[in-house]
Amino acid sequence: MSDLPILKVERLTKTYPTAAGPLTVLHEVSFDLAAGASLAIVGPSGSGKTTLLGLCAGLDRASSGSVTLAGEKLDRLDEDGRARVRNQHIGFVFQNFQLIPTLTALENVLVPIELRGASAAAGDYERDSRDLLKRVGLGDRYDHYPVQLSGGEQQRVALARAFVNRPKILFCDEPTGNLDGDTAQAMVELIFGLNRERGTTLVLVTHDLELAQRCGRVIRFRSGAIVSDMPGSPAP
């Protein structure tokens, strides 16, 4: 594990205009995350967890404060610049899987690679993608569409997609929220297993305290502010 922060969050604030006046959902949040570390962000619904994740991943602009990811200050980049950072350095796993329904499992996994302009046929990308799908247990489902897969299978495709561009950091938003107990457990093993294998930094937003404890660090969130920042109990 390197001591260099791959993610640096400084005095991050997000305010939304509403009919009743400005609503601040994040209050001057600051923290660093070293490369290869794993972080869980926990807190009740509406506490600002997902907003924080979105800002850290460059999916939205903060009202004030800054996010530095892999050495790039996201608030200084325009939308296309942030898109490039997402494509090069970030992987995502969403609670509701977010596969593209019109693409097969393999095509879904290939999207981040193809977005870079790389030809799937020309390089090893397709082989990597197939390997990843095999690794998540979907070696025989390459050509299946999302609608033909179960929830757990869809989430595994999403996980393969998240790792295909060898991201420096993986953001997971309630990755097991839509899965049953056994499937969720298998998914968790896959996430942590791949994370270890590939040396990826992990940021996990979850309600599940047991899952959060598997991370090296746990930040508790309430009303848009950090209430505690403690080490977790990761498995050896």
Place this chain on the structure above:
Amino acid sequence: MSFILKMAWRDSRASRRRLLLLSLSVVFGIAALVAIGSVSANLRRAIDEQASGLLGADVIINGRIPATAEWAQAMAAPGVEVARERIMATPVAAAGATQRTQIRAIEGDFPFYGEFDVKPADALRRLRQGGNVAIVSAKLVEQLQVRVGDTVALGRARERFTVIGVVASYPGSPPQVNFAPAVAFIPFAALSPSLGLRANRLDLRLPRGLVAAEFVKGLKAGFPDSGLVIATADERRQQLDDGITGFDAFFHLVGFVALFLGAIGVASVVHVYVRQKIATVAILRCLGASGRQAFAIYLLQGFALGLFGAVVGAGLGLVGQGLMPALLKDLFPFPIHFFISWPAVASGMVSGLVICLLFTLLPLLTVRNVPPLAAFRSALAERASGVFDPWRVVIAVSIPVAVAGFAVWQTKSVRFGMGYAFALGFGFATLTGAAYLVSWAARVFFPSKMPYVVRQGVANLYRPQNRTVLLLLSIGLGAFLMIALFLTRSELMAQLQGPGGAGRPNLLLPVVEGDELEPVTKLLSDQGAPVVLQTPFVQMNLLSVNGKPPGRRWRLPGAKDTVLFATHRDHLNPNETVKEGKFAGTAEPGAAEVPIALSPALRRGVDPVLRLGDIMEWDVQGIPMRTRVTAVLAGSPQFQMAAGRRYEFIFPEGVINGAPASYSLGAHAATPALAAKAQRAVTAAFPQLEVVDLSAIFAVILRVFDKIAYVIGFMASFVIATGIVMLVSAILTGRFQRIRETVLLRTLGASHRQLVLIQLVEYAILGILATVVGAMLAVGGNLLLAHFVFKIPAAISPLFLLEATAAVTLVTLVTGWLANRGITNHPPLAVLRQET
């Protein structure tokens, strides 16, 4: 680029059938533009190839030919070939029948160009050899029942000529054989003075390199007071070309309506499609796609589908073009040969593609503003369409500019083009406004005490993602166009059919002298065609207009005096209206200034300066008279045709009644057979009289009009087809949106009957309202057309409107029912799983 292409292709897989609707929406509009553009190119080439043939010469000169050495010298210019003609009207008799006939005595190589379609083929050569021989037109053969080898008697002296051929068509003959006058060609040398008054005509062929316009300019400059009327093939070509331009513009605009309607359908399909793709776009953005890349994926899909629609439309248009010459052949005085005009095909495709893309871009711009965060929070997706985007303003402005630009381009008139664009915009805005009104009314006056299915059906009108605007637009615009077309058609038909019915005249005798009046009236009555209209007219000489001598154009070619005809009456004729001023029915004899009215039959083109308040001084058969124009009348085609063109000025009763008058008579025969019998009897007893059988002419006009109506209907069918595609598309996109709701209702226990009824209630309300609004627009448009364009009274049949409303509503219901068939049979689980 490779990613965009791949993604556009892959992403379209699940929606291709739905996206096909996008292509289909523009197919018929593009087909109409390609068909009409290509036909128009066919017509223009036919004109270019055959303009000289239509006249038979490069230059035609009518009038009193100067008998001077200068004239002879002008005609003897190197390379100029001259053919002389004398033309007169005289009775021709054979086997007991007589027909007033145009006699054309020809000399030289007439016609220089074009086809003289005569049987036997050597007849024209024999005619040029001279002698008392005649080539007669098919019309004369039909009327006199003569054959080649028979003898006919020409003129009052009954000079005998042998028929040596029958001519079916010749340069200048009308396309419809029934419009063609009875004509007999005879050798110039066989002319005798007994054949009556004649007009002179010269046909000229100019040498290559001598421009007709320059030659004519020289003639006019050299003989300024000759009063000659000179026509050139180039002018004729220009006239025909102008006619084609009008035809072309009208049908292009009809085609454009189909395209416009389809483009609205495109916008609607894309709008729904984009809403369904927002989640995909958000995911792509999360994975690193830029807004431009995401936008490019869907723009590429839109372009590809538009291009597919353009190609299919062009193919369909060419099939339509193949059918058009058969429909048009009787409307143009030349054969139309089929060829594919690639510039017209390209122009139709590009116009269609540009309009399609503009209408695609408007809803597609939303894609640019989908935030990646929408992958987490679906509520953010809704905000994407509300984001201010300056490009949206650019496209929103570009659409009306493109529509107006297209209309101006096609009509070659800023006024008409803008008027067309405004009318289209007005119809669009009215229907959109009506749709919002319906949504608002459905919410405010919600029928809370009605059964559940009615409440649910009414609620569908205002709920989020309702189809109210789209369905009202598609059904309403379609109904508007169809009803307007039918109303105008039936009004024009009623006007044209008028003289044949209800005791109105269908036999016209334009000139009957005073001493012939009584015997002719009696003869007509005996033949079962009593005189129903008797109009006196008095010949008079116009001395001045507002103190100045009348221009030369008022005079007949070569005439010294300005002889005109006036009638007197104290009432307006049926279908006549006062356009300006006040009609004076009576005046005191000997009044210092007599109020007169300008008849609708006045040849306005002759002297357009005549207007209300002008002072005209006359010599009424020796008596000077000062008059003032106090009324300008308007009238219908029926009136003008029945009235002939003899009397152009209407005097009040009591002023010129004493002057020796001639009469124009109108008789009514109950059947065309009786009319023909009466015509034969009058021509036999009074060969000098011209008898026009309006029933035959009207039958031909009706046939021609039917043909035009058929062509219009053919073009309108593209609009109707687009309307149906749009209706199906609106219903199908609604079906995709509603399938989940239907499944939920099904899961909660709704019966098949209830689900169908909910949909039918919605479509019935929309169908009725759209047709009512469309019909109101059609009635308004029809009133304007009738008043300003056709100048006929509008006749709106409430029964027809009721029938149209019922028919369109029925079509909407049936289409809605067919398009939604099976929606209630979807397994709920499958639909619910699709949401993942």
